[in-house]
Structures are given as C-alpha cells and as structure tokens.
Amino acid sequence: xxxxxxxxxxxxxxxxxxxxxxxxxxxxxxxxxxxxxxxxxxxxxxxxxxxxxxxxxxxxxxxxxxxxxxxxxxxxxxxxxxxxxxxxxxxxxxxxxxxxxxxxxxxxxxxxxxxxxxxxxxxxxxxxxxxxxxxxxxxxxxxxxxxxxxxxxxxxxxxxxxxxxxxxxxxxxxxxxxxxxxxxxxxxxxxxxxxxxxxxxxxxxxxxxxxxxxxxxxxxxxxxxxxxxxxxxxxxxxxxxxxxxxxxxxxxxxxxxxxxxxxxxxxxxxxxxxxxxxxxxxxxxxxxxxxxxxxxxxxxxxxxx
Amino acid sequence: xxxxxxxxxxxxxxxxxxxxxxxxxxxxxxxxxxxxxxxxxxxxxxxxxxxxxxxxxxxxxxxxxxxxxxxxxxxxxxxxxxxxxxxxxxxxxxxxxxxxxxxxxxxxxxxxxxxxxxxxxxxxxxxxxxxxxxxxxxxxxxxxxxxxxxxxxxxxxxxxxxxxxxxxxxxxxxxxxxxxxxxxxxxxxxxxxxxxxxxxxxxxxxxxxxxxxxxxxxxxxxxxxxxxxxxxxxxxxxxxxxxxxxxxxxxxxxxxxxxxxxxx
Ligand SMILES: Cc1cc2nc3c(=O)[nH]c(=O)nc-3n(C[C@H](O)[C@H](O)[C@H](O)COP(=O)(O)OP(=O)(O)OC[C@H]3O[C@@H](n4cnc5c(N)ncnc54)[C@H](O)[C@@H]3O)c2cc1C
Ligand SMILES: Cc1cc2nc3c(=O)[nH]c(=O)nc-3n(C[C@H](O)[C@H](O)[C@H](O)COP(=O)(O)O)c2cc1C
Ligand code: FES
Numbered sequence: 001x002x003x004x005x006x007x008x009x010x011x012x013x014x015x016x017x018x019x020x021x022x023x024x025x026x027x028x029x030x031x032x033x034x035x036x037x038x039x040x041x042x043x044x045x046x047x048x049x050x051x052x053x054x055x056x057x058x059x060x061x062x063x064x065x066x067x068x069x070x071x072x073x074x075x076x077x078x079x080x081x082x083x084x085x086x087x088x089x090x091x092x093x094x095x096x097x098x099x100x101x102x103x104x105x106x107x108x109x110x111x112x113x114x115x116x117x118x119x120x121x122x123x124x125x126x127x128x129x130x131x132x133x134x135x136x137x138x139x140x141x142x143x144x145x146x147x148x149x150x151x152x153x154x155x156x157x158x159x160x161x162x163x164x165x166x167x168x169x170x171x172x173x174x175x176x177x178x179x180x181x182x183x184x185x186x187x188x189x190x191x192x193x194x195x196x197x198x199x200x201x202x203x204x205x206x207x208x209x210x211x212x213x214x215x216x217x218x219x220x221x222x223x224x225x226x227x228x229x230x231x232x233x234x235x236x237x238x239x240x241x242x243x244x245x246x247x248x249x250x251x252x253x254x255x256x257x258x259x260x261x262x263x264x265x266x267x268x269x270x271x272x273x274x275x276x277x278x279x280x281x282x283x284x285x286x287x288x289x290x291x292x293x294x295x296x297x298x299x300x301x302x303x304x305x
Numbered sequence: 306x307x308x309x310x311x312x313x314x315x316x317x318x319x320x321x322x323x324x325x326x327x328x329x330x331x332x333x334x335x336x337x338x339x340x341x342x343x344x345x346x347x348x349x350x351x352x353x354x355x356x357x358x359x360x361x362x363x364x365x366x367x368x369x370x371x372x373x374x375x376x377x378x379x380x381x382x383x384x385x386x387x388x389x390x391x392x393x394x395x396x397x398x399x400x401x402x403x404x405x406x407x408x409x410x411x412x413x414x415x416x417x418x419x420x421x422x423x424x425x426x427x428x429x430x431x432x433x434x435x436x437x438x439x440x441x442x443x444x445x446x447x448x449x450x451x452x453x454x455x456x457x458x459x460x461x462x463x464x465x466x467x468x469x470x471x472x473x474x475x476x477x478x479x480x481x482x483x484x485x486x487x488x489x490x491x492x493x494x495x496x497x498x499x500x501x502x503x504x505x506x507x508x509x510x511x512x513x514x515x516x517x518x519x520x521x522x523x524x525x526x527x528x529x530x531x532x533x534x535x536x537x538x539x540x541x542x543x544x545x546x547x548x549x550x551x552x553x554x555x556x557x558x559x560x561x562x563x564x565x566x567x568x569x
Contacts, residue, residue, distance in 0.1 A: 023540070023541075024535075024539060024540065025539050026538060026539040030537045030538040030539050030557065031537070031539060033308045033309050033537070034308075034309050034310075034311055034399070034537065035311075046541075054551050054552055055541060055544070055552065057546075058531070058542075058543075058544060058545070059532065060541070060542050060544070061532060061534050061540065061542035063356065063357055063534075066356065067356075068356075068357070068534060070534075070540070070542060072540070072541045072542065075541050075544075075552070218356070219356075269535065269539065270357060270358070270534045270535040270536075270539075270540060271349070271356060271357060271358065272311065272349075272397075273311050273399060273535070273537055273539075274311045
C-alpha cells in the first residue's frame, strides 16, 4: 500500500505537504524548468506588494555558517503585473498556488488581496506580516498583537479564500501573535520567517549586506523554527505550516511531529533546486517503513519527556 | 530559455594548468549540445563544508563524450576542494544556465577581451566560431593577466589560428601594461561599424571594455560575475543595476549583457 501524502488545510486539499517558500521560488517559471511543479503540494510566490519594488542595492546576500543572510528588500513586480504576466503561467501546472502578500500599511494589504480575490488560480493568500527587510512595514505588524489582528480582520473583509498569517520569530512571544492572528480570522498559520541577523567584513569593517542587517535562513534556523512550531501548536487550533531550514524528508517529519500539517522549503532550493522531488519520495519511504497509512498520522505525535 | 538539468555526474579528467589554475572535464551529461558559449554551470562538490553552489563558465564541450570542461582558479573554499577532485569522483551540476553570447556577422572583426577566470567563456566562443567556419583572422584575442602565469592555454589558442595579443602587467609575457591600452590603439585605425566586442574578466577590465564600446560606438557583449546563491533566477540575490533603471538578474537575464546595458 502506498502511504497517503494528501493533506487538507482549511478545506483545500493538497497533493502532498511539501510547498516551496516565498522568495525562494520566484513565481514558479524558473523552478518549472528544473522539475515539474506538480511535484509540489503548493508553490508560494515571492511577496507581492501593491506597487512594484526593485529592492535593496547589492550585496543582498551573504553566506553564513549553515545558512545565509538576505536583504532582498521585497523586490517584486507589483500586484497588477503579477496578475497579468506571472499568474497565467501557474494556472495549468497542477499545483496549488499560494500568493504571499506584503505591505507597509493595512490598506496596502487590503488593496492587494482585493485584487487577488477575483483570480481563480489563487488558492490561498499568505500574509507576510513578518518581513525583517523593510523599514516601514512588515515586522511592525507582525510584532504587535493588536496590529496583527486588525490587519488580518481587515483583509478578511475583502478576501474570502483561506488566509495564512506568516509569523516572525523576531518577537518576544510568538504565541501571543499567533493567537492574535487566529483571533483576526487567519485560517492557517505559517512559521517561521527569517531570523534577524548580521555579518561584517573584517577587512572593510562594513556589513556584508547594504541593508546592514538581513534575515538568516537555512539549516541554521531549523531548531528555532521547530521550537516555535511546537509552542504555537500547543496554543492554537488552526493548522500550521512549518518553515525553516528544511532540507530533507527527515526534517519534514520533525516539523510534523511538532504539529505542522504541511511545510515549506526555502533556502534548500538554492542548494538543490529539485530537492522537493527527493523529499516527496523519501517521505513516502519513511511512512512505509513506519507502517503509517497517511502523513497526517505524524501530526503532533512528538513524545515529549 | 532552455530547460536546466540538475544531476550527479563524474570527473572524467582533471588537469593542473599552471599555478592555481585547473581544468575539469565533467560527464557524461545529456543534451550537451544545448550548452552554448556564455552559458554557465552551478556546481556542488560532495562532502564539503561549503553549502552553496558556485558558478563556472563552460570552457568547452565534447559532444562525442557528452562532456563539458570548466577552467577554474583556486580562490577560496570550494575551488580548493575542487582542486583535490580525482577522476571518477562524483559532483552535482545544474546546467546549462544563463544567456549565451550572440555570434557576430562573418564580415565583422571580433575583439575578445579576456582576463583571469573570464578567459574560459571567450575560449569557448572562439572555438565555437572556428567550428562554424569563421575566418580565424577576423578574431583578435586580447588576453590580460598580472603575470605570465595568468595567461592560460596559449598553444590551444594559437592552434585556432586567431590573432593572439597577450598583455601582462609586469611584462613577463607579451606586451606590458593593461589589456585595454593595445585594444584602444587597435580600434582607432579600424572602421567601427565592422567591429564587435566581447569581454569577460575582472570588474576593472569589464568597465574599461564597456567604456571603449560606448566611446567608439562598437556593439558588443560583456559577461558578468556576481555572487549567486541559486543560479536559476529565484532568489534575486545576484542583481546588477541597469542603465535604463531597475535591476537585472545576472544569472537569468545575464551573465551576458550588451555593452551599455548595465551600470558597472
Ligand atoms: C557566471 C559566472 C561564471 C564564473 N566562471 C568562472 C570560471 O569559469 N572559472 C572560475 O575560476 N571562476 C568562475 N566564476 C567565479 C567563481 O564562481 C567564484 O570565484 C567562486 O566564488 C569561487 O568559490 P570559492 O568557494 O572557491 O571562493 P569563495 O570563498 O566564494 O571566495 C571567492 C572570492 O571572494 C573572496 N572573498 C571571500 N570571502 C571574502 C570576504 N569576506 N571579503 C572579501 N573577499 C572575500 C575570496 O578571496 C575569493 O577571491 C564565475 C562566476 C560567475 C558568477
Ligand atoms: C532570498 C530569500 C528571499 C525571501 N523572500 C521572502 C519574501 O519575499 N516573503 C516572505 O514571506 N518570506 C521570504 N523569505 C523567507 C522564506 O520564505 C522562509 O520563511 C525562510 O527562508 C525560512 O525557510 P528556509 O530556512 O527553508 O529558507 C525569503 C527567504 C530567502 C532566503
Ligand atoms: S543567483 Fe539567485 S537570482 Fe540569480
């Protein structure tokens, strides 16, 4: 018997729990040249904003121990060009499409989501209320419980499909923010976004990123992400999408045992662009070995001391 | 744009060229003919502490063996590890990536401007043009280095029959000085509308070549380098500012750009 990889989140069925993370798979076109996107449970687009953004000057990335820093600065084509030029490509790729949305004012989130409401290929929206790379916006929302709730409640009024709130680890108490997001009406929580970090060139004494700081991602942040998923799973009832440092099926299993229903793979795509193909295959093998009929049997089953 | 393949392959041959420069032949690989001059590969070596891939220009292809060659200089962790590879070792490559050079008209004279590890793609371009029946005397290959040890594959270049103009900063091989000086002298006495410029090398050389192209109205292309986390256009980490405003991804819209297209 082949184990069942299907998962259902907020009434939407996904072929498997493996998604690609925002900012690590563009709008899908490039990745599709390396492997067929139907391998994925879903693709999460780069953050879309109301107006196009060109992003920060280079250098925008720096390698660090077991990870990398980035300060891309939410470079994206803007919602109108996204809908016109990028979304049609994803229409027939037989994978779910989650559009990640960012903004610097509540009204911006609302305006972008209102435009996405009428786009049939969009299955869900993920609200990036946690980007560490824009001065004016992002993290403000994600680090303030009242603002988080208000942002989500405002978007709910114009967007009727399921809404995911993407949470930042750069807060005092992620559970407080998670509860506020749930309260505001988020049907799903995804976590974590990148961890604020910095790196300095010892020859020039300058930061390795023009933004001076950036977001740490990759295997280095996996233990942080797991602990946050565990904390939020124990406090909230909505499904969780686990993100942070996932590179293999074993990592996926860890996230699921801590309560994740699905996961997103980000930085690992840079190391091995077709890694989702391998993860899906290895996950099946793992379930078979453990005699589990469905991947859902793993959820929250961590045996704590 | 062509499909890219990500796969394990083998080291067929490794050769130390001179000093810290090596040649690696990798294969077997499918659809090797899709690799054109200007394309690059993104390479990962197993059992290394380097997490991210590194980009290398394709230096030549061997269709009979379904193999490709890269030429690299040891400058850091990954290239040091690559210099210890042996025949039969496994590596993982993602190929072909990027945009290739546009070939000149056969009536045009090509000026190649190569420096350091910018040499491999221009050698590929030159050998590719020879296979396509270009007259070798229409190719002037200007090759700059700090010293004689930086000028690679001299006999291979000479075999193509192109006009070879080596230049070293210390004068230990060829003419002394910077490569752009003899190029400017060369350009001055030619019909500009019959010339085509191709450059790949260190930033200063690219800047100078770009300026020559603009100043003398010579069309041409430059192949750029940038740190490349993904190499396939998804991370937006490798961008270069465009003269027209905004940014382009060096790995996807490049690495080959037109003279005057980017801000260097
Ligand atoms: C499209 C493209 C094509 C390329 N083609 C070739 C090719 O054909 N042959 C070739 O040899 N190379 C080529 N390169 C360059 C090659 O990818 C890089 O040199 C690569 O980074 C080498 O990896 P490494 O781990 O050995 O060195 P790295 O550790 O990445 O170091 C690279 C360089 O940066 C310097 N450096 C590292 N860290 C710092 C720091 N903190 N501060 C200042 N300087 C630092 C190092 O001294 C070294 O000079 C190409 C690059 C691109 C983008
Ligand atoms: C280059 C890069 C760009 C990113 N851009 C975005 C973005 O636009 N919006 C967003 O919500 N997250 C963005 N992220 C964060 C990822 O979606 C993910 O939360 C984070 O990288 C952790 O997962 P990982 O360790 O698997 O990469 C980006 C990450 C990277 C590495
Ligand atoms: S290296 Fe990632 S976009 Fe070019």
